[in-house]
Amino acid sequence: MTVATASAATDQEGTGIETRELCLWYGDFQALRSVTLSIRRGLITSLIGPSGCGKTTLLRCFNRVNERYGYVRTTGEIRIHGKNIYDPDVSLVELRKSIGMVFQRPNPLPLSIYENVVFGLRIHRPRSELGKTKLDEAVERALGEVGLWHALKDRLKSPATELQLEQQQKLCIARLIPTEPEVILMDEPCSALDVEGTRAIEELMWSLRGRYTIVIVTHNMAQARRASDESIFMLLGEIVEHRRTEDLFLNPRDQRTAEYVEGRYG
Amino acid sequence: MNLPPAPVAGTRPLSVSTGSPRGPRRSRAAVLGESVLEWVIRLCGISAILFVFGIFFFVLREGVGFLFGGLKLGEFFFSTEWYPTSLSNVRYGVLALIVGTFSVTGLAMLIAVPFGLGAAIFVSEFCSDRWREGLKILIELLAAIPSVVWGFIGISVMNPLIQEVFHVPVGLNVLNGALLLALMSVPIMVSIGEDALKAVPDSFREASLAMGATRWQTVRRVLLPAAKNGLLAAILLGVGRAVGETMAVLMATGHAVNIPKSPFDPVRTLTATIAAELGEASVGSPHYQVLFIIGILLFTITFAVNLVADLVVKGTAKG
CATH class of the missing domain: 1.10.287 (Helix Hairpins)
Structure with a gap:
């Protein structure tokens, strides 16, 4: 597969995700209008905008999970580390392996904590490669990276769906780590969490920054401001403004951005 | 229930x-x-x-x-000698009938479970919407065929077919009855199994697909474990259906009191015995009463199966 191998060529530019003239229709409704952008590698980029502006749709294009629904039509290009993910030779399985996703409601699988973390390895690696020690190491590393190892190491066999929401969401991030994704997409990952949980996830995002290209959709402008390097403001399926987060919030160029950031609508 | x-x-x-x-x-x-x-x-x-x-x-x-006055329970449960109308030596041993019922049901389940669950998985997870509606109607139609019609098919279609394919002298046997029962219990398994799979939240499917799992991996690793209680209940209700079925097995299994040694031996089931003999037993006679005791036995078996199925479904609701 090519997503991984093509990445070396574009390393210097530091571009993680690039779209060109991306349009998307749900049936007759056009949800994305000629979206052209480039998201920098290794940084946290937030997508903001009022409900229905297409930010979640755009996020879900990056791993093509939109295509589950038969009535979605897409034109244009998305290049992730230089490779157009809509090329016919791209395998969805490999694409999704290298682009992890975290959902709005924590959705750990109805399996044990341990099995949740090794799920990616089990589906992507042949059984012969998965010795017990290897799986154990992967679990310790992944849970360690999200700060759950000490809390959960004694009950790895208990069902993941019984954890607190914050731990569930961290687990949903941890389960991406063993297959070594390059991009992590987050769709309002904190909207089901309380203040403490939100803080914990944001801290986790900062600790993952640099190793993964992180794109986060958020409704919460304060969160975008606290927890991202760059921000993209979207309205009615179009990109209005894409700049460093401080610049976008402190002196927006576009009138519409200024009004949204001030809270006049949304 | x-x-x-x-x-x-x-x-x-x-x-x-x-x-x-x-x-x-x-x-x-x-x-x-x-x-x-x-x-x-x-x-x-x-x-x-x-x-x-x-x-x-x-x-x-x-x-x-008769249950508490006259019936020898040891003979009832452990003897294969069923001679309810013998003039000299009446014997009421139902072991062969119990074995008959369970052999037909067991073989039927061996055939029906893979088919029924496979169909449930296909209808729920792999099928396009248009196909799904058509298939569900067809499967429900299968459930609407009267069991006497199934028995007729057993005699006129399955019987010669089994004789020819397996080169056996008689086609009315365990295999014939089991095939019919399998066809009759598949619809209930499909519709309850499909409900169980549909009840798995879509977020699980989405999580699994977004990790790069194929649809089949999602079914095997996520949906089957998540829906296992509901699927088990579907199987048990199918079993209940098969144990209680009368007319089709009466017509298709050969109706011989016999402990089968192979699927090609004829047997007789508990239900078929009641159906065939109750009309001829004089009311209140020991024979008549024994048939009712068989009824109690059947009632207890199906009640237990249904109860277990119910408890299993309650288990789904909790977990």
Whole structure:
């Protein structure tokens, strides 16, 4: 597969995700209008905008999970580390392996904590490669990276769906780590969490920054401001403004951005 | 167990009050009508319990005299000698009938479970919407075929087919009955199994697909574990259906009291025995009463299977 191998060529530019003239229709409704952008590698980029502006749709294009629904039509290009993910030779399985996703409601699988973390390895690696020690190491590393190892190491066999929401969401991030994704997409990952949980996830995002290209959709402008390097403001399926987060919030160029950031609508 | 649908409750005319109700007060007739209606509905709900206990009581009453006075339980359960009409030496051993019932049911389940669950998985997870509707209608149609028609198919289609394919002298045997029972219990497994899979939240599918799992990996690693209680209940209800089935097995299994040594041996089941002999036994005679005791046995088996299925489904709701 090519997503991984093509990445070396574009390393210097530091571009993680690039779209060109991306349009998307749900049936007759056009949800994305000629979206052209480039998201920098290794940084946290937030997508903001009022409900229905297409930010979640755009996020879900990056791993093509939109295509589950038969009535979605897409034109244009998305290049992730230089490779157009809509090329016919791209395998969805490999694409999704290298682009992890975290959902709005924590959705750990109805399996044990341990099995949740090794799920990616089990589906992507042949059984012969998965010795017990290897799986154990992967679990310790992944849970360690999200700060759950000490809390959960004694009950790895208990069902993941019984954890607190914050731990569930961290687990949903941890389960991406063993297959070594390059991009992590987050769709309002904190909207089901309380203040403490939100803080914990944001801290986790900062600790993952640099190793993964992180794109986060958020409704919460304060969160975008606290927890991202760059921000993209979207309205009615179009990109209005894409700049460093401080610049976008402190002196927006576009009138519409200024009004949204001030809270006049949304 | 399911309650039967409330019969006429909804169709009772409510508008007895033709007087002019002024102000906030309702006419006495309307208030009365409502409370009557409430009682009718309550009665419909309770009637299911009454029916179940009524049937159990009736069956028990017919058999209980002989059960505690005269029937040798050891012989009943452990002898294969079923000679209820012998003049010199009457023997009531139902072991062969019990083995007959379980051999036919067991083989039927070996055939029906993979088919039924496979069809449930296909209909729920792999099928396009248009196909799904068509398939569901067809599968439900399968459930609507009367069991005597199945028996007819057993005699006229399966019988020569089994003779020819397996080169056996008689085609009315365990295999024939099991094939029919399998076809009859597949629909219930498909519809309940599909419900169980549909009840798995979509977020699990999405999580799995977004990790790069294929649809089949998602089914095997996520949906089957998540829906396992519901699927087990589907199987058990299929078993209950098969144990209780009478007419098709009566016609297709050869009706010989016999412990089968291979799927090609004829057998006789508990249900078929009751159906075939009750009409000829004189009311109140020991033979008549023994048939009712077999009824109690059957009732107990299906009750246990249904109860387990119910408890298993409750387990789904909790976990």
